[in-house]
Structure formats: structure tokens, C-alpha cells
Amino acid sequence: MNENQKNVTAPSGQDSGDEVRKDLKGLLGSVRKFLSELLEIRSNTDAVATKESINADIPFKGHTSWILVCSIFIASIGLNANSTAVVIGAMLISPLMGPILGMGMSLAINDIDTLRRSLKNFTVMVVLSVITAFLFFYLFPLRDESSELLARTKPDIRDVLIAFFGGLALVIARAKKGTIASVIFGVAIATALMPPLCTVGFGLAIGKPWYAAGAMYLFIINTIFIGLATFLVIKYLRFPMVRYANSQRRRMIARLASITGILVMIPAGFTFYQVFQESLFKKQAQEFLQDTVEMYQFNGSGRYVDNLTKLEYVDDGESLVEVVFMGDELIPDNVINTWRTQKNQFSRLKNAELHIIQGGRDDSEEKFNYVSELYEKNKAELLNKDEQIRLLEEELATLTKNVGKQIPFREISAEAKANYENIDALGFSYLIKTDFNKLDTVPVFEVKWKDGLRTDQKQTDAKKMLSWLKLRLQDSTLVIKQVN
Known part of the structure; x- marks a missing residue:
């Protein structure tokens, strides 16, 4: 009975396993077919129309040149005004993509004539764009270094990825039967070819060639990787090759383009690493400040001015975390030491210096100079921050009024003795008084004479002391108050 049961059970289990494998194989086949239909682009490609379309966009003559000049002017105005919307509008009408796609396609299909024509028009495009931007920024009276402009001077690996995948999207859209215009517009915005060229002109106009160099490097990154993406897609789609006797030269040019792309990625990758390390440092610094400095409770008039916090990252060096406090209340030394201990608990802050700027500890002149320097340094950043500007202006007004009235009390008290x-005993304070027309701050010395001194002697000594103090401190508003 048991043997018969075993004989019956075994074939049943084997049949079930075969059915599972058959179902799994069918499922994988269905998934493969679905993905093939989803991602396959060769069957819907129009090679002839794509080549004609790209070739038609290569020349820069007549209408195209004027469109380029107008778009450069619009982009320059948008960058100058720090308006992202205006910059996007300029990129939508810009005809910069044509020669770049022409270079990538000509390398892929061995079309040396198209490559030569693309390079010539590309050079004309760059020179015309830079000259137009230079003239605008050189002649235009307002030339502030806006964040939109400065963002185009520090390329990194992210710009490589944007240009490469943007180029892929663009050439795939161009190759499709019935071009997807919205994709082309989107790539024109994402790859941002025009703003770097405008920034090159801006850097040259204001005499800062390092701005121009950084922006040109960003433009070259975008150009190379849009061309490289075009080359790869055209190769994948198997566009027919143009047959020339010098096909060996075409292969050499293609290799040089690949090597150039790799060489561009090396410094871009290094820049990306630096930016990544700096972002990690600033992230930990913000966490540290939230857990310590921002949690501190003042008893009096002190306050933490968070918009003046300075975070400076130095690779293989001493980075800086600087915080600013205003008011007359000092942070106790034991609290600052605790903060420094807590700072060292963050891995990227161990070698950073924690610098505390306290209003009550510095004399008025130092406070005035420091706030003035920070105000000028952050002026561009604070343009649209009315509340922060008002705060700084109030601090500057107060410090400006008091800077000339700072009293060296320790020296004065020793001389008076x-x-x-x-x-x-001798005391000192500022008295704020008003006649209801204006507000004034008066320095007041409080004098306590020894017991038993005659009243007339007190009056005589007080009169002499007042004359001495006015002469010593060069302040005619001084007042002496006698206390018992």
C-alpha cells in the first residue's frame, strides 16, 4: 500500500515542477517581450528625415543669426536681473543645438564634410554669443553678480550627467517619426547651453577672467557630452555610413572625441567630489548648530543672528564654523567649551574651528567694522530679504552712533584715583534722554566722595573733574552725578 502511494505521488510532484517551470518561462518571455516593445526605438526611426533635420539646423546665417543674438540679449538680461523665467524663455528660442548635433552625427556616420561645416558654424556661434554678451554687460550700467550668473561658473559631474542624458533625449526625439517638440524644448532648458556663454561675456566685461574660464568649461562640458550622446544613439540606431576613402581618419577623430570626453570628466569628477564633501560638511554643521547654538536661551538682550553664520570648507585644512551674536549678553565660557566638545562628535567637524563673535565682548569700533564688512559681503544675497536688511541697518545705526563715545573706563578710573x-568710588553708564524732538545718548559718571568731606569741597572737586573729563575724552556732553 505504501509503495503504491509512493509511486503515485512521485509523478504528480514532477508534473507540478514542470508546470511551475513552464509558467515561469512563459512569464519571463512575456516580460522580455513587453520590455522589448517598451524600449525598442529602431523600428520607429526615420534616418533620412533625421539627417535632413539636423543638417538644416547647422548653418548660422540670416534669420538664425539674429535669433541667436536676440536670445543672447534676453538671457543676459535674465541673468543680470536674476530671473529664472526670463533665462528659460531665452533658451527656448535659442538655436544653439544644431551644430552640436551635427558634430555628433557626422562622427557617427563618417560624414567629414558635415563635421567640417558643423565645426565652422559652432565656432561662429560661440564667438557671436560671447561678443553679444560682452557688449551687453560692458555697456549696461547694472552689472551685479547675481546667483544665476555665479551658478554658471562652477561645473561638476552633475553637469556632465545633465548634458549626456539631455543629449540622449534630444537625439532620440529627433530620430522619431514625427519629432517630439516638447522634448526638444525641455532639453534646451535642461542642458543650459546659453547661460554659460552669457557668463563668459559677463566675466570678460567686468575683468574677472576666472568667471569666464569656469563658464566656458561648463559650456564645453555640455557641448562634448551632447555630441557624445548623439554619436552613441546614431550608432545604436545604425544610421547608414557615408563611405569615404579616408575612413581611417574618421575612426581617429572618433577616438579623439572619446578621449576628450574622458579628459573632461576627470576634472569634473574631482570638482563633484569637492562639492560632495563640502555639502556633507555643511550638512553636519547645520545639524550641530541646530542642536547647540540655536537651542541656547538668552536671559537678556542677546540674540543669535543666523543669517550671518559663515561655513567655510577647506579640503585637507582647517574649516571654519563662525556664528555671530548681537547684544550685550555674553555666552559663558563653559557653554562655548561644551559646544566645542559637541562639535567634535561630528566626524566632518573635528578639524573645523568654531569661532564665536559676541557683540558684548568686542568694543564698538570692532563691532561696527565687522557688521559693516558682513553687510557688504552679503549685500547681493540679502537683496530680497527686507527684514534682514532692516536688522543690519539698525545695528549699523546704533554702532555708528556709539563708536565715537566708547569710554576707556579702566584707564579713566585709575587716573581719577x-x-x-x-x-x-566711580561709576559710568550711558543715559538715553529726549526732549521729545530728538533722542540722545549722554555719558554719565557717578562719583561717590569719602565720608566727612565738606559740601563745598565736593562741589569744587566735581567741577574740576568734569572739566578734566571733557578735555580728556573730548566730549562736551559729559555729565557728573554725585551720589551719597
């Missing part, structure tokens, strides 16, 4: 033997 030496000159007036009847003095028992």
Missing part, C-alpha cells in the same frame, strides 16, 4: 584723593 590718582588725581582726586577724596574720591571713594
Whole structure:
């Protein structure tokens, strides 16, 4: 009975396993077929129309040149005004993509004549764009270094990825039967070929060639990788090759283009690494400030000015975390030492210096100079921050008024003790008074004379001391108040 049951069970299990494998194989086949239909682009490609379309966009003559000049002017105005919307509008009408696609396609299909024509028009495009941007920024009276402009001077690996995948999307859209215009517009915005050229002209116009160099490097990155993406897609789609006797030369040019792309990626990759490390440093610094400095509770008039916090990352060096406090209340030394200990708990802040700027500890002149320097340094960043500007202006007004009235009290008290033997104690403070027309700050010295001193002697000594103090401190508004 048991043997018969075993004999019956075994074939049943084998049949079930075969059915599972058959179902799995069918499922994988269906998935493969679905993905093939989803991602396959060769069957819907129009090679002839694509070549004609790209070739038609290569020349820069007549209408195209004027469109380029107008778009450069619009982009320059948008960058100058720090308006992203205007810059996007300029990129939508810009005809910059044509020669770049022509270079990539000509390398892929061995069309040396098209390559030569693309390079010539590409050079004309770059020179015309830079000259137009230079003239605008050189002649235009407002030339502030906006964030939109500065963003085009520091390329990194992300710009390589944007240009490469943008180029892929563009040439795939061009190759499709019935071009997808929205894709072309989107790539024109994402790859941002025009703003770097405008920034080159801006850097030359204001005499800062390093701006121009960084922006030109960003433009070259975008150009090379859009061309490289075009080359790869055209190869994948198997566009027919143009047969020349010098096909060996075509292969050499293709290799040189690939090597150039790799060489461009090396410094871009290094820049990306630096930016990545800096972002990690700033992230930990912000976490540290949130857990410590921002949690501190003042008892009096002190306050933490968070918009003046300075975070400076130095690779293989001493980075800086600088925070600013205003008001007369000092942060106790034991609290600052605790902050420095907590800072060292963050891996990327161990070698960073924690610098505390306190309003009550520095004299008024130093505070005035420091706030003035920070105000000028951050002026462009604070243009649209009315509240922060108002705060800084109030600090500057207060410090400007008091900077000339700072009293060296320690020295004055020592001299007073030496000159007036009847003095028992000396105090000093500022008195704010008003006649309801204006507000004024008056320095007041409080004098306590020794017990038993005659009243007339007190009056005589107080009068002499007042004359001495006015002469010593060069301040005619001084007042002496006698206390018992």
C-alpha cells in the first residue's frame, strides 16, 4: 500500500515542477517581450528625415543669426536681473543645438564634410554669443553678480550627467517619426547651453577672467557630452555610413572625441567630489548648530543672528564654523567649551574651528567694522530679504552712533584715583534722554566722595573733574552725578 502511494505521488510532484517551470518561462518571455516593445526605438526611426533635420539646423546665417543674438540679449538680461523665467524663455528660442548635433552625427556616420561645416558654424556661434554678451554687460550700467550668473561658473559631474542624458533625449526625439517638440524644448532648458556663454561675456566685461574660464568649461562640458550622446544613439540606431576613402581618419577623430570626453570628466569628477564633501560638511554643521547654538536661551538682550553664520570648507585644512551674536549678553565660557566638545562628535567637524563673535565682548569700533564688512559681503544675497536688511541697518545705526563715545573706563578710573584723593568710588553708564524732538545718548559718571568731606569741597572737586573729563575724552556732553 505504501509503495503504491509512493509511486503515485512521485509523478504528480514532477508534473507540478514542470508546470511551475513552464509558467515561469512563459512569464519571463512575456516580460522580455513587453520590455522589448517598451524600449525598442529602431523600428520607429526615420534616418533620412533625421539627417535632413539636423543638417538644416547647422548653418548660422540670416534669420538664425539674429535669433541667436536676440536670445543672447534676453538671457543676459535674465541673468543680470536674476530671473529664472526670463533665462528659460531665452533658451527656448535659442538655436544653439544644431551644430552640436551635427558634430555628433557626422562622427557617427563618417560624414567629414558635415563635421567640417558643423565645426565652422559652432565656432561662429560661440564667438557671436560671447561678443553679444560682452557688449551687453560692458555697456549696461547694472552689472551685479547675481546667483544665476555665479551658478554658471562652477561645473561638476552633475553637469556632465545633465548634458549626456539631455543629449540622449534630444537625439532620440529627433530620430522619431514625427519629432517630439516638447522634448526638444525641455532639453534646451535642461542642458543650459546659453547661460554659460552669457557668463563668459559677463566675466570678460567686468575683468574677472576666472568667471569666464569656469563658464566656458561648463559650456564645453555640455557641448562634448551632447555630441557624445548623439554619436552613441546614431550608432545604436545604425544610421547608414557615408563611405569615404579616408575612413581611417574618421575612426581617429572618433577616438579623439572619446578621449576628450574622458579628459573632461576627470576634472569634473574631482570638482563633484569637492562639492560632495563640502555639502556633507555643511550638512553636519547645520545639524550641530541646530542642536547647540540655536537651542541656547538668552536671559537678556542677546540674540543669535543666523543669517550671518559663515561655513567655510577647506579640503585637507582647517574649516571654519563662525556664528555671530548681537547684544550685550555674553555666552559663558563653559557653554562655548561644551559646544566645542559637541562639535567634535561630528566626524566632518573635528578639524573645523568654531569661532564665536559676541557683540558684548568686542568694543564698538570692532563691532561696527565687522557688521559693516558682513553687510557688504552679503549685500547681493540679502537683496530680497527686507527684514534682514532692516536688522543690519539698525545695528549699523546704533554702532555708528556709539563708536565715537566708547569710554576707556579702566584707564579713566585709575587716573581719577590718582588725581582726586577724596574720591571713594566711580561709576559710568550711558543715559538715553529726549526732549521729545530728538533722542540722545549722554555719558554719565557717578562719583561717590569719602565720608566727612565738606559740601563745598565736593562741589569744587566735581567741577574740576568734569572739566578734566571733557578735555580728556573730548566730549562736551559729559555729565557728573554725585551720589551719597
